[in-house]
Amino acid sequence: MAPILALDDISKRFGAVVVADGIDLALNEGEALGIIGPNGAGKTTLFGIATGAVRPDSGRVLFAGEEITHLSPERRCRKGIARSFQIPQPFSGMTVFENVVVAAAFGTGQGEAAVYDDCAVLLERCALTTKANQRAGGLTLLDRKRLELARALATRPRVLLLDEVAGGLSEHECAALVTLIKDVRAGGVSVIWIEHVVHALLATVDRLLVLHGGKFIAAGDPHAVIKSPQVAEIYMGIAADA
């Protein structure tokens, strides 16, 4: 069976900076994939390429075997690719509830009233019910991150791309987030998660990839990868063959 989401020989450069250098990536249906890498490694750009916000210089993007390289972001969203932004991007003048309704109505192509029930349940799941009628622009960082996740989930994705959702959260909040993401996975959603909070990733993902200089330099079992000499090298500056 074709992977649910695949990047095929993707390259992208911004001026002289190469952020993707012939990247291949395949996410299988139901899988959870973690991506780590130093700042500027090109992690977020990969999400941009997968969701259509960034156009690659070369290579193809495939969704369930179908090429989507030239599809607009909104078409990809409706096909089932949802993302959360690293810096939360709420519709700040709208209420929390309206934020989720927008994503639910347009991400699934349903009428507005048809999604109200789902949205109320989703807010409850993401612990936002008490803030439903507040302006999204006035939320705390934690609640913005929750909203970012709720909005992505509201589009009923088949693939969920999470960009550093755990950063800045307390131990307790992070544990709640891991539970929620595991729960989402159990519902059949495939996940790619970019994260610096490694223990959250280790608790969640099946496979871990390390991105460095626009290339994957390590991939495989999360615990093995995190102990690998390549990771030690890029994060600690210890030579790999030492």
Next chain:
Amino acid sequence: MTRVEHATKSSRIGVMLVAAALVVFVLAPYWGDRQTLRLLAEIFTFVALASLWNLLAGYAGLVSVGQQAFVGLGGYLLFALAMLLDVHPIAAIFIAGPIGALVAIPVAALIFRLRGAYFAIGTWVVAEVFRLLASQVSVLGGGSGISLPAAVVIAMAPSRQLREFETYWLALGLTVLVLAAIVILLRSRHGLALTALRDNEAAAQSCGIDVARIKFLVYVLTAFGTAMIGALIFLQKLRISPDTAFSVNDWTAFVIFITVIGGIGRIEGPIIGTIIFFIMRQALADLGSLYLLMMGAVAIVVMLWAPKGLWGLIAERFGWQALPLQRRLVPTPNISKKERKP
């Protein structure tokens, strides 16, 4: 079952105020003199123009400085239809709308290739092209303009007073129509997308909203309304020339001023802005060009201290909405007990 309501305490008060104002305005011919009626009608047309520009720039992010293209088009359509085809002027207003929308389609195809500042300049260029074209039409007065023939004007109503009443009510009616259409649009599914687009275009796209399509739709719709209001304005003036019809000052600069100081991206903004604009104009008009300088100063002060306009400041501080546009989740007993008062 999830319950959602639109109204809040502030919007209930707002709707009552709007209803009361409407009654007062409908009855204006009984309490106001001719000068008052003319001033009110002018105010209404600016509320309508500013509300349409607000939809375009405030919500859809299409900062046009060329809406005078459609004001002028509407005005010239009124004169052309009434003088050349013997159409009743009021019917001509309603024909000007759809034609304005039709013209907007190829214009959009052209200028939507431009982004940001280039788009703004593009809209202005289009308006200038329209102005030059209008000055070539010699049956409509060419470059020096023309007055609506007395026969057409006299045919509108049996007496001058009745005609004045008629144009006043027409201005009120059309403005209410434009505002109602905007409220209905914003409360619809499209309005949800438009409001999301106003707040964050990239996020709107990644939520499945077809941003290009909705921008096109808004551009065509505002052209429809703007052309209708344009026809109305020149029925009030009874005289048209390329320079007045396609004036960037009257139909765009003032409209932007109104929208920005009132509160861009909020339906209440243009109404508040128009009131401030006319108070200033009435109070300062005797000062000549100093009046424009003072208006510029007000615009700068508002932009520095209240970049979202006066209504933006109020709405954010108090959470007010004058019209029931928001979708509010009604708390059910098993959730959010904290919010419920004992």
